[in-house]
Amino acid sequence: MTRVLIRLALSLCALQISGVGADFSDVPPGDAVRSLAEDETVLPCVYNPTKEQTIVQVTWSKEQDDGTKQQIIMVHHLDGQTASGEWSRRVRFKNSDPTKDSSLVITSTELRDSGHYSCQVSTFPQGNFEKEMDLTVWTDPISSLEPVVLVEGKYGVAATCRSTALPTPQLSWDTELSGLSTNRTSDNGVVTSQFSLYPLRSMNHKRLDCLVWHSSYKGPKRLSNRLLVHYPPHAEITGFKQDWFLGLEKAQLKCVSGGNPPPRYTWLRDGKAVPDGAVPQLDGTLLFERPLMVSDSGMYQCVAQNLIDVGKAEVNVTIEEKQVWPMESMLMVVVGAAAGGLLLLMLIVIVSVTCHHKNRNKKLKRELTEKKQEITTLSRQASIRRMNSVSTDARGATEENIPLRVEGTLRTSLSSLGVSPYVTVNM
Incomplete structure (x- = not known):
């Protein structure tokens, strides 16, 4: 009997050995796992036994608030798998052979699944080996942006941005507008940010985006928004320039107005309804669908x-019995006529x-031709005389000097025509 008790005690001691010589792979960094609610979560547990070891049993459990452990699922190499209570509908082993890969799969993760888990591997003959890890369940942020319509000149909240998630998200604003943002977090984990400013009409439709920052995002999520300012x-009335006359067709007055939201237009004449044939348009135009009359x-x-608010504008319309040219048109006509006359004068000049x-060039050319012909005739006559002359007297010598006189006459003629006397003339 004593020997039986001793063997039983030794066996129990062997089973209580935990972690000595344990060889777990696929261990999460920092023994922590993060997951999103409603996603599938895998808690890794892969034990690599030695040749002398045999995995007999694998047990997954979760630590309760009071420090006790709640069994989730267990597998025995002979008896098979057993899942406990409500876990049976949401958990399974990742591998069909849990002795090779004991990782636990939670098919639809819930917020309450956050906590401390342990994977216990029972081997023979070394005993139990245990791996512990923490599971943190996050939730995707649920965010909203509520714009507020502001009235010009009245300070107030322009937009409110809200978001809730685990862990708590952070909010910021992306805008070029000058304003003040205030953030607060409620007890239920909802974070709220408000952006306030002093609105001007020039700010209407300017960008005012809310940025949601969360650990599950790679970058901020943008909620786009445009500022609304009323x-x-x-x-202001346009279209009349003191140039309306009896019988003018398609006359119209245009009411130009800003304002946000866009205003509605009403036309009056002398405080009463406009005359028949003058039809108000939706865009603020008063269109005369008939020729004008003096009574208009x-x-x-x-x-x-x-x-x-309300904006008003007035214009005193007078209808002339005959067409009158406005001063601007008359001035344009005078300027146009002067310009045309000046252009014509320049063309005539x-x-x-x-x-x-x-x-003048034709006259000079004609005179030069006549002089050349005259000089050519004189030169020929002189040459003939020289050829026919055989006398050696003084009279013959005088005739030989005739070319010199002809040359002088030629120089004098060219000078009178404005041609250089040293130009060579081909005879």
Whole structure:
């Protein structure tokens, strides 16, 4: 009996040995696993036994708040698998042979699954080896952005951004607008950020984006938004330039107005309805669908109204019995006529100068031709005389000097024509 007890005690001691000579692979960094709610989670546990070891049993358990361990699933090399309670619908072993790969799979992870887990591998003859790890379950942020319509000149909150997740996300704003952001976190893990500013109409439709930062994101998630600013209209009438006359067709007055939201337009004449044939358009135009009559004259008023305020503008319209050229048109006609006259005068001067030079050149060319012919004739006569002369008297010598006189006459003629006297003339 004593020997039996001793053997039983030794066996129990052997089974209580934990972690000595353990060889686990595929261990998560820092013994921690992170997962997202509703995703599949794998808790790794792969034990590599020696040749002398045989894996007899694998048990997964989770530590409770009171420090006790709740068994999740167990597999015995002879009796098979057993899952406990509610875990049976959500857990399984990753491998069909859990003695080779004892990793645990949680098919649909829940927030309550966060906690401390242990994988215990029972071997023969060395005993038990255990691997512990922590599971942290995150949730994807649920975020929203609520814009606020501001009225020009009234300080207030322009937009509110909210987000909730595990771990708690962070919020920031991406905008060029000058404003103040305030952040706060509630007890239920919801973080809220508000952006406040003093609105101007120039800020309308400017970018005001909320950025959500979370550990499950590689970068910030952007919630796009544009600032909305309402401001009153400012009416102004265009289209009339003191040039309307009896019978003018397609005359129209245009009411130009800003304002956000876009205003509605109303037209009046002398505080009453506009005359028949003058039809208001949705874009603020008052269109006369018939030729103008003298009775259409009067004080026309445009009223532009939106949710913020009312804008008004007036113009006194007079209808002339005959067409009157406005000062601007007359001035343009005078300037155009002056420019045309100046252009015509320049053209006449240019043509006159050109014709004068052409006539002068023709006259000079004709005179030069006549002189050349005259000189050529004189030269021939002198040459004939020289050839026929056989006398050696003084009179003959005088005739031989005739070419010299001809040459002098030629120089004198060329000089009178404005040609250099030293130009060689081919005889």
